[in-house]
Amino acid sequence: MVSWSEDDDSSESEHGRYYQYSTSGSDDGIVKIPATTDDSEFEGNDYVLCHEHRKRAERLVAFEGIHTGRRFLACAVKDGKNCGLVEWVDPSWPATMENALSKLWDMYEQSKRNRTKDNLMNSFAVHQLTQEKIKLQASYDKLVGDVQALLDENERRAQMERKPDESKLQEKYDMVKNLTVSQASVIRNMKLKLAEEKTKLQAHIDELEKVVEQTKAKLNGIKAILDE
Template identity: 35%
Template sequence: MPSWQNNNETSDADDDEYMNEYNSSNMQMEYFQTPDTVIDPSFCGLVVESDRKCILHRQRPGRFVAFEGTDTGRRFIGCATTDGVNCGILEWVDAPWPVILQRCLTKLWDMYHEENLGRVQDKDAHEIGVEKLKKELDSLGNQYSQLVDDVSKLFDYQDGQRSHDMDLTSQAINELKEKKHRLEEQAKIEVQMEKLKLKKEQRCILQSQADIIKNTRKAMKEIQVERDLLKEEKKKLEHVISELLKAGHGCKEKLDKIKEVVMEE
């Protein structure tokens, strides 16, 4: 398996060395749109070791861990101001991930966006249904108001039939009130279900973020183990070559002595 510079597992001394390089006058800065980030307690906060500041915001840069596309898990130094302006300081601490890992990250993010798209479509469909229920509720409210007006007029016009009409009207009003109450209860239930669903989706997204970071770190550790094994094999091979060279020099000395004896005879 190929190896690469594993900057994600560098020691604190390496981080300090990098920050010294960051403070040097040769460090290049460029403007860009800062990628999304994820909280990492081991690499966060402002870069107080440097006096450099963002040209536009006049703020010190900060330490971040990217959480976007093929750069997920990579650490970088960036603009600490989040005001929506597409500018800042970008200096990657970690080297780009191997191609195969980038492909895996791309696949995971594609699956994540497809899942989010489906959830958004379901949410839109639910909002349309809720809006339809609200319109029906408003229509019933208008019908109820109109019915109350008609009843008032009816009472004024037909005093003799008030008792009979009141019974019919009261029944219709009660039915409308009952239907309105049912619709209101249904709308409340739908809203509560949507809130529970959104909370569940939020927990799933946070869990997915944690899993991606965990899997990335696990892959980094496995590659480091393989690099250590290759180093051990290289040391053994160098030792064998050294022994062979020593043996070759010994044979050459014996041949020289034999040649001297023959020449003397």
């Protein structure tokens, strides 16, 4: 929407970067049309012709930099070469007003940069948590597979033994039983750990969504100030 670059030198004059659309043109001398906002009260039967096409100029209201709120006339041609801003209807704002608009747009641009940075950091955090969850799930699946393989092997060996005496059979049974109980405990603990990690991940995601909503609220507040 705005015309200045985020990399502007901080040593510029108070409003230097906001004059681009009113004092400088393109290479062919055309003054570019600033971003605009709607204003249903800006009407009238009188009209002015644009410079190049000699067609009735369009009535617009600036929504950019220190010109925010100023009415102007601009070339209405949408297809092909537009001959740019025709003339300002309103004079330049007083220096105090320009200074206030300058600061508001600075706040808006800084808010956008902060939101972009926060979204990037949040994306990294969600990605890392997702990868950790995948690793935990893989470890759990492997553990379940190992326990099942061990039980299958014990069962196979028991079937291969011929005429085991009662004491050996009981000993093997107790060993398998104890092993099964131990492995079941490990699996249960792993499930609890995965559930805790899932809860933490969901809580973090909810927190990130709150941050995004708060950021949107701040931007809406700034836009509401600018629209007043």
